[in-house]
Amino acid sequence: xxxxxxxxxxxxxxxxxxxxxxxxxxxxxxxxxxxxxxxxxxxxxxxxxxxxxxxxxxxxxxxxxxxxxxxxxxxxxxxxxxxxxxxxxxxxxxxxxxxxxxxxxxxxxxxxxxxxxxxxxxxxxxxxxxxxxxxxxxxxxxxxxxxxxxxxxxxxxxxxxxxxxxxxxxxxxxxxxxxxxxxxxxxxxxxxxxxxxxxxxxxxxxxxxxxxxxxxxxxxxxxxxxxxxxxxxxxxxxxxxxxxxxxxxxxxxxxxxxxxxxxxxxxxxxxxxxxxxxxxxxxxxxxxxxxxxxxxxxxxxxxxxxxxxxxxxxxxxxxxx
Amino acid sequence: xxxxxxxxxxxxxxxxxxxxxxxxxxxxxxxxxxxxxxxxxxxxxxxxxxxxxxxxxxxxxxxxxxxxxxxxxxxxxxxxxxxxxxxxxxxxxxxxxxxxxxxxxxxxxxxxxxxxxxxxxxxxxxxxxxxxxxxxxxxxxxxxxxxxxxxxxxxxxxxxxxxxxxxxxxxxxxxxxxxxxxxxxxxxxxxxxxxxxxxxxxxxxxxxxxxxxxxxxxxxxxxxxxxxxxxxxxxxxxxxxxxxxxxxxxxxxxxxxxxxxxxxxxxxxxxxxxxxxxxxxxxxxxxxxxxxxxxxxxxxxxxxxxxxxxxxxxxxxxxxxxxxxxxxxxxxxxxxxxxxxxxxxxxxxxxxxxxxxxxxxxxxxxxxxxxxxxxxxxxxxxxxxxxxxxxxxxxxxxxxxxxxxxxxxxxxxxxxxxxxxxxxxxxxxxxxx
Numbered sequence: 080x081x082x083x084x085x086x087x088x089x090x091x092x093x094x095x096x097x098x099x100x101x102x103x104x105x106x107x108x109x110x111x112x113x114x115x116x117x118x119x120x121x122x123x124x125x126x127x128x129x130x131x132x133x134x135x136x137x138x139x140x141x142x143x144x145x146x147x148x149x150x151x152x153x154x155x156x157x158x159x160x161x162x163x164x165x166x167x168x169x170x171x172x173x174x175x176x177x178x179x180x181x182x183x184x185x186x187x188x189x190x191x192x193x194x195x196x197x198x199x200x201x202x203x204x205x206x207x208x209x210x211x212x213x214x215x216x217x218x219x220x221x222x223x224x225x226x227x228x229x230x231x232x233x234x235x236x237x238x239x240x241x242x243x244x245x246x247x248x249x250x251x252x253x254x255x256x257x258x259x260x261x262x263x264x265x266x267x268x269x270x271x272x273x274x275x276x277x278x279x280x281x282x283x284x285x286x287x288x289x290x291x292x293x294x295x296x297x298x299x300x301x302x303x304x305x306x307x308x309x310x311x312x313x314x315x316x317x318x319x320x321x322x323x324x325x326x327x328x329x330x331x332x333x334x335x336x337x338x339x340x341x342x343x344x345x346x347x348x349x350x351x352x353x354x355x356x357x358x359x360x361x362x363x364x365x366x367x368x369x370x371x372x373x374x375x376x377x378x379x380x381x382x383x384x385x386x387x388x389x390x391x392x393x394x395x396x397x398x399x400x
Numbered sequence: 401x402x403x404x405x406x407x408x409x410x411x412x413x414x415x416x417x418x419x420x421x422x423x424x425x426x427x428x429x430x431x432x433x434x435x436x437x438x439x440x441x442x443x444x445x446x447x448x449x450x451x452x453x454x455x456x457x458x459x460x461x462x463x464x465x466x467x468x469x470x471x472x473x474x475x476x477x478x479x480x481x482x483x484x485x486x487x488x489x490x491x492x493x494x495x496x497x498x499x500x501x502x503x504x505x506x507x508x509x510x511x512x513x514x515x516x517x518x519x520x521x522x523x524x525x526x527x528x529x530x531x532x533x534x535x536x537x538x539x540x541x542x543x544x545x546x547x548x549x550x551x552x553x554x555x556x557x558x559x560x561x562x563x564x565x566x567x568x569x570x571x572x573x574x575x576x577x578x579x580x581x582x583x584x585x586x587x588x589x590x591x592x593x594x595x596x597x598x599x600x601x602x603x604x605x606x607x608x609x610x611x612x613x614x615x616x617x618x619x620x621x622x623x624x625x626x627x628x629x630x631x632x633x634x635x636x637x638x639x640x641x642x643x644x645x646x647x648x649x650x651x652x653x654x655x656x657x658x659x660x661x662x663x664x665x666x667x668x669x670x671x672x673x674x675x676x677x678x679x680x681x682x683x684x685x686x687x688x689x690x691x692x693x694x695x696x697x698x699x700x701x702x703x704x705x706x707x708x709x710x711x712x713x714x715x716x717x718x719x720x721x722x723x724x725x726x727x728x729x730x731x732x733x734x735x736x737x738x739x740x741x742x743x744x745x746x747x748x749x750x751x752x753x754x755x756x757x758x759x760x761x762x763x764x765x766x767x768x769x770x771x772x773x774x775x776x777x778x779x780x781x782x783x784x785x786x787x788x789x790x791x792x793x794x795x796x797x798x799x800x801x802x803x804x805x806x807x808x809x810x811x812x813x814x815x816x817x818x819x820x821x822x823x824x825x826x827x828x829x830x831x832x833x
Binding site: 092169170171189191192193194196197211212213214215249252275276277278280281 | 600601602604605606607608609610611613677678719722723724725726727
């Protein structure tokens with residue numbers, strides 16, 4: 080059969096709304112596996128997956144690893160600092176050496192935009208982009224979509240504003256594509272120095288003031304502000320960032336409706352998000368983390384050749400793929 | 401017995417003498433001896449005469465590339481003066497100017513002499529050294545222009561390491577006046593361009609690559625033009641890439657400021673869209689811009705705001721380009737595709753005609769850089785290019801004389817190709833076809 084997603088998952092930009100819906104629908108039955116006492120099905124038994132992380136990551140790596148293990152795949156984690164990469168090996172050589180060990184899939188996190196695609200074009204194995212530079216982080220975009228759909232029952236017509244450092248954010252790009260393709264209205268809000276100059280051409284609304292964004296939105300996806308943006312001169316200080324763009328309870332209370340709060344983590348409490356918002360009643364930040372495992376199981380399943388209509392059976396222990 | 405070559409029956413296009421007619425060109429002892437319709441009859445049976453049939457072909461003064469990187473000394477595995485000079489000849493160039501960003505830098509007379517010695521040995525296109533503006537291209541102390549010029553340098557430039565200091569650029573423009581050489585600048589405001597990998601715009605926003613705004617070039621272009629006004633020096637602006645730069649150059653020329661400018665074939669043919677898929681062969685500095693910039697540059701070639709076309713030939717090793725986009729080096733090879741790209745994107749669509757192409761690729765470079773060549777006048781050195789403006793060919797970089805393979809035109813069908821290249825009357829290139 081032709082694979083419903085193609086060989087790789089490199090971003091949400093190349094996917095259709097139909098393909099995104101398929102992944103989200105496939106994730107539904109996988110959610111339940113993680114709620115069991117024995118969190119394991121044999122779906123990917125015998126498959127070898129390498130988690131190739133050139134950048135530090137806890138959440139995404141662990142989430143992928145759980146997804147792989149709960150599908151019974153054999154997994155190996157390669158961290159760049161502990162590998163030959165630190166000896167100056169090129170990305171393509173690293174990849175070819177791994178593939179020479181006959182692996183089935185690579186999950187790659189890399190600091191350079193395009194690195195996942197670079198790898199995918201050079202090896203036979205399926206490649207999943209776990210974040211490439213400031214380009215895309217598709218499984219994060221998918222888990223955000225799933226979390227929104229869980230809460231609102233739909234994505235079509237939702238007003239979602241991405242708040243913060245859009246310029247340097249792969250999460251923002253994947254969200255913009257995913258949300259747009261699923262029929263949501265997308266806005267961004269942040270200091271103009273942290274928004275791409277061409278942002279208007281991406282088909283999103285831009286808010287200069289976070290108060291306006293909050294008044295407009297059904298949900299806010301609040302991005303992490305990296306400390307180095309201050310030293311690089313994009314913003315004057317974290318304190319002022321919090322004062323002008325920070326999402327606080329006071330600001331949310333002035334909104335005409337309840338605003339759902341998402342954050343891809345890790346959070347800087349007191350910078351882009353105040354603690355009483357992060358821990359507040361409208362925060363679904365931990366639901367996002369839970370959904371991350373299910374979404375990644377769905378992606379692994381579909382890329383490995385699993386039939387979408389058999390995901391339910393796979394959950395019950397049928398190993399067909 | 402004198403060596404002589406007869407180029408018979410071609411269309412001779414020589415803008416330096418407003419010539420565009422079918423004629424024969426007789427070359428004797430390295431010089432143009434005669435041009436005319438009856439030359440062939442007068443020389444028939446002459447001993448030692450090599451006749452080349454140029455029917456259906458264009459015979460023009462040899463092309464001159466004022467901007468290329470030949471990598472020797474320092475990176476001989478990437479290109480040598482010999483391989484670069486052969487690549488130039490295969491592209492129809494009879495002379496090229498080698499930028500000084502070698503290792504060591506061409507900032508002294510010995511380095512200039514080395515390039516000339518290697519060039520003589522190569523026996524292909526002439527290679528003229530460009531000296532550095534500053535010692536070590538470090539942007540601090542002026543290099544010894546007098547020594548450089550005495551040894552054979554034809555211009556000065558810090559090229560890839562743009563002159564950030566306005567004071568240094570001012571001094572260079574002033575000091576260069578004594579030697580009557582152009583100061584060539586790569587216009588790039590370093591703090592704006594820092595870390596950039598492609599044009600700043602929608603494509604860079606989508607691909608998540610740091611962009612270089614057009615203004616990074618334009619700010620330095622106008623700085624240089626104003627410093628040329630201040631000093632009366634000759635500023636030559638390298639590889640212009642934006643509509644704004646064209647407008648600034650036009651502004652400067654209208655005021656009689658001594659500014660000249662070049663554009664590269666890739667900037668009049670490709671846009672930032674070529675970067676899609678993170679193709680490192682579409683990575684160069686200045687970056688590929690937008691369709692609007694391409695249109696402005698094409699028009700500027702036509703109306704003369706841009707004086708000449710230069711390649712910025714920049715070979716890189718395969719491994720260096722086979723990597724993550726942000727980490728890959730800037731630059732593409734251009735010597736063996738320049739003519740075809742210019743014909744395909746300027747002549748074929750009717751933006752310029754062949755005489756104007758010859759002007760921009762031969763006469764203007766000779767004039768602007770004060771070089772021999774750029775003419776087929778009687779008695780001038782016989783640097784001649786014979787090319788077919790119509791033939792179509794598919795770019796296969798593996799066939800190139802250059803050691804570089806980094807071209808975004810690989811696999812494309814282009815129009816126009818050099819057939820024979822003569823340098824000083826010697827045949828240094830002849831196509832097999």
